[in-house]
Amino acid sequence: MLVFSATAFVACISPSPAQADEITVFAAASLKEALDSAVLEYEIQTGHKVSRSYAGSSVLARQISLGAPADVFISANADWMDVLEDNGQIIPDTRVEFLSNTLVLVAPNGETPLTPDELSNLAGYLGGRRLAMGLVEAVPAGIYGKAALETLGQWEAVAPLVAQTDNVRAALALVALRQTPLGIVYESDAKAELRVQVEMAFPADSHPAIQYPAAAVAGDNADTARDFLIWLQQDAAIAIFEHHGFITLDGS
Numbered sequence: 001m002l003v004f005s006a007t008a009f010v011a012c013i014s015p016s017p018a019q020a021d022e023i024t025v026f027a028a029a030s031l032k033e034a035l036d037s038a039v040l041e042y043e044i045q046t047g048h049k050v051s052r053s054y055a056g057s058s059v060l061a062r063q064i065s066l067g068a069p070a071d072v073f074i075s076a077n078a079d080w081m082d083v084l085e086d087n088g089q090i091i092p093d094t095r096v097e098f099l100s101n102t103l104v105l106v107a108p109n110g111e112t113p114l115t116p117d118e119l120s121n122l123a124g125y126l127g128g129r130r131l132a133m134g135l136v137e138a139v140p141a142g143i144y145g146k147a148a149l150e151t152l153g154q155w156e157a158v159a160p161l162v163a164q165t166d167n168v169r170a171a172l173a174l175v176a177l178r179q180t181p182l183g184i185v186y187e188s189d190a191k192a193e194l195r196v197q198v199e200m201a202f203p204a205d206s207h208p209a210i211q212y213p214a215a216a217v218a219g220d221n222a223d224t225a226r227d228f229l230i231w232l233q234q235d236a237a238i239a240i241f242e243h244h245g246f247i248t249l250d251g252s
Helices: 002-013 029-046 057-065 078-086 122-126 140-151 155-161 168-176 187-192 222-232 235-243
Strands: 022-028 049-055 072-074 096-100 103-108 131-134 162-165 182-186 196-201 212-216
Touching: 022 029, 022 057, 022 222, 029 049, 029 168, 029 187, 029 222, 029 235, 049 057, 057 072, 057 078, 072 222, 078 212, 103 140, 103 168, 103 187, 122 155, 122 182, 131 140, 131 168, 140 155, 140 168, 140 182, 155 162, 162 168, 168 182, 168 187, 168 196, 182 187, 182 196, 187 196, 212 222, 222 235
Parallel strands: 022 049, 022 072, 131 162, 131 182
Antiparallel strands: 072 212, 096 212, 103 182, 103 196
């Protein structure tokens, strides 16, 4: 009994091995390759661990609002971050808009490029076939895409032909697999998928500005989450995001 007590006492006062901090990041699906690469570099530099969950921004925001264990949220538009901020679920002074993107129309790789006339009449080109897009009322790329088509005067004709998906990567996959002849995604998505080709970039003024806001989610890991967000705005991370086709902003 005395031996057991002494052993237990020693165990209590012996220092435990230092544990690396770990955070969970919920991020828009379009960030996957770039963020995976950035996280790998972050883990090498800091020794911290970062778990990632990718999905449509609307899905992730709803999960966080219901208590999902996220420490950082990176959305593909401001509206879903606004929802969480209004609910008091993010730390406002950590919020930063640090990335942008370009909206593009893609087709399966190897197809004959669309002519200017075809680009100006997508419904005619589709001829009853489908245009892949994220959900036009919820997924940021779908929201931007609908706005761009409205500005260009094509939405009314194209709307019945739209195949809506839960996130932009699902729309990309439909085109890559030749399930649809066209899709609207981000330039970074097109760069990540060799089976598609860019037919056109939508004018930046044809849709709301594309911004990726990031913020720490209120909770126990706020300090590590803050450090991670700061790191994402440093030169090493910026170079990674730009390599993957993103546009980096000044964080203001």
